[in-house]
Amino acid sequence: MLVQEELGIPMDKVEVIHGDTDLIPDGIGTYASRSLQLGGSAVQKAAIEVKEEGAKNAASLFEAAEADVVLDADTGLWHNRR
Numbered sequence: 001m002l003v004q005e006e007l008g009i010p011m012d013k014v015e016v017i018h019g020d021t022d023l024i025p026d027g028i029g030t031y032a033s034r035s036l037q038l039g040g041s042a043v044q045k046a047a048i049e050v051k052e053e054g055a056k057n058a059a060s061l062f063e064a065a066e067a068d069v070v071l072d073a074d075t076g077l078w079h080n081r082r
Contacts, residue, residue, distance in 0.1 A: 002040055006047035008073020054078060 003014050017023055051071065058069040058078030068081050 002044045003047045006044060007051055008071060009076070010073075 001011065003009055004011050054071065055066045055069050055078070058064075058071075059066040062069060062078075062080045064080050064082070069078050070081055071078055
């Protein structure tokens with residue numbers, strides 16, 4: 001839900017990979033509720049960074065200010081507000 005909230009991507013388009021040691025070789029364990037606090041914060045931060053980078057790239061392509069570009073969550077495309 002964190003990715004959906006930040007990027008507007010529907011949950012059915014978000015893939016969560018649990019404990020695949022081929023992709024994530026080192027782990028420190030879940031330690032109960034701490035996993036959401038640590039992992040959730042990391043996911044939210046990454047989603048924010050993706051959105052910020054996407055806005056920069058879209059603004060550059062549109063030759064617009066970053067504040068003038070908006071992400072259409074339904075299509076995954078950036079648009080110029082103006």
